[in-house]
Amino acid sequence: MPEILKKLINIISLLPWIWDKSATKLAFFLLNANSNYITNFAKTLVDLKQNIWKCEDCNSLLDSWKDKCEICSNKERKHDIICIVEEYLDMLSIEQTWYYNWTYHILGWAISPINWVFVWDLNFPTLFKRIENNSHTELILATNPNIEWEATAMYIKEEIEKRWLKNKVIITRLSKWISAWYIEYADNISLINSIKDRKEI
Numbered sequence: 001m002p003e004i005l006k007k008l009i010n011i012i013s014l015l016p017w018i019w020d021k022s023a024t025k026l027a028f029f030l031l032n033a034n035s036n037y038i039t040n041f042a043k044t045l046v047d048l049k050q051n052i053w054k055c056e057d058c059n060s061l062l063d064s065w066k067d068k069c070e071i072c073s074n075k076e077r078k079h080d081i082i083c084i085v086e087e088y089l090d091m092l093s094i095e096q097t098w099y100y101n102w103t104y105h106i107l108g109w110a111i112s113p114i115n116w117v118f119v120w121d122l123n124f125p126t127l128f129k130r131i132e133n134n135s136h137t138e139l140i141l142a143t144n145p146n147i148e149w150e151a152t153a154m155y156i157k158e159e160i161e162k163r164w165l166k167n168k169v170i171i172t173r174l175s176k177w178i179s180a181w182y183i184e185y186a187d188n189i190s191l192i193n194s195i196k197d198r199k200e201i
């Protein structure tokens, strides 16, 4: 087998959800594909790293030539309700319910010292700045149910008290409807019910 083909199979096999045989099949699909498609595919991969930045307010993904994402720059959105999620995909799942008109804050991780993820690795500074700029805020912790997120929720609560923001912040979290699942995989009805029944903590 030509070296470049072996290399391609090897690179594809490093992707998640790819088995050995599917790596080979995909490599042969690419080998036989139309050259315009291949050029476009390769260019998109390079652009992916160069043309995606983070929103300066909420840490969401956006085109490199913009400062703020579509949600943060939308005046129709409720900027006094901030839904906190771990990842961009969690935000997408909630947005896909078409049910809520608030804003988001993407922390990027949950605090987990055992995995070398500490407070300073998360996108907290802009979150507290946003809260300080609002006269009143509801923070919704739309987080996956695990010990790392318990620690993260505790940190947010303590930090709000330390910064004398307690009187103007309500912190809520999702009800138990999706307690056994990850938000990314929850169906729309469960997600909507879980958010509707959110409880103050």
Ligand SMILES: [Zn+2]
Pocket: 055, 056, 057, 058, 059, 060, 068, 069, 070, 071, 072, 073
């Ligand atoms: Zn944003």
